[in-house]
Amino acid sequence: MRVTRQRSAILEFLRSKRHHYSATQIYDAVREKIPNISLGTVYRNLASLLEDGEIISVETSDKCVYYDGFISGHSHFVCQCCKEIYDFPLESTTSEPEKAGFTVSNQRVVYYGVCKMCNQSK
Amino acid sequence: MRVTRQRSAILEFLRSKRHHYSATQIYDAVREKIPNISLGTVYRNLASLLEDGEIISVETSDKCVYYDGFISGHSHFVCQCCKEIYDFPLESTTSEPEKAGFTVSNQRVVYYGVCKMCNQSK
DNA sequence: ATGATAATAGTAATCATTACTATTAAGCCA
DNA sequence: TGGCTTAATAGTAATGATTACTATTATCAT
DSSP, X not given: OOOOHXXXXXXXXXXXXXXXXXXXXXXXXXXXXXXXXXXXXXXXXXXXHXXXXXXXXXXXXXXXXXXXXXXXXEEEEEETTTOOEEEEEOOOSOOHHHHTTOEEEEXXXXXXXXXXXXXXXX | XXXXXXXHHHHHHHHXXXXXXXXXXXXXXXXXXXXXXXXXXXXXXXXXXXXXXXXXXXXXXXXXXXXXXXXXXXXXXXXXXXXXXXXXXXXXXXXXXXXXXXEEEEEEEEEEEEOHHHHHTO
16 A cells, blocks of 8 residues: 555545545545546545545435544434534444444444424424 | 325335335336336335335445335444345433433434454454 | 326436546665 | 656546436326
8 A cells, every 4th residue: 555645635634624525525625736636546545545444434315425534433413403413422332233243343323303402492 | 295006116115125225126126016117206206205204214335325114213234344234223322412402303323344244254 | 077286207317436547656675 | 866566546438326307197186
């Protein structure tokens, strides 16, 4: 595995932002530093960074995958009333798959409901 | 919202199997009953069944979405090695959002990792 | 049964992702 | 430092899931 300017720029970008980005968004951002970087290069590096556990990915109901340079786990709460998205820490109990002998490398937890603010205003 | 043969057949198929199917797999299965059903019809109905909460979906690192007619609370485990999707019970602790005074009406939990079988074969 | 119109079939378009290939540039070694 | 090996890249084409479009069909309230 070689450290290329392209790979470094992609990882650096993801680590500099606390947000999720699609491959195309990453492509557009990195192009400001490396104007002729190829979209295929972005995809290839994202795949290998994922495999190395340097970044994580989030699949949504959108048809594209989002990538995140912040590895520390957190869950999301989506308020069905005000549509706000909140972050919460992940609970730290041993998960059911782990109890069954599976190796869990990543998990995604999304809660749907009504947030405190919306609850109070009713 | 009208109850059509197509919509019923899709829902019936998903409820008859305790497994997860992609839109194309559902299309192939339902075509045995309704040979000239359109793939677009499958997608449209899956989207509305999802919105109504009659089915649930699982996003994987594959580029297609999987649908599930078994909606009682359970979590999913996606094996990154063999791509199989396993069901697990949901843990019953009080969730972090509930501790914070939020009302949780639904939650989706997906674990990613390597299943027991793949772990053993290495 | 009839009429309004939501849903469908069939097809074309979109768009994220992957595959392919000639060219470039990391990284090792003298 | 310069040359060599070859992994990685740029650019482009192909793939495949999903969505859009439109004339036609079939549901269902009256």
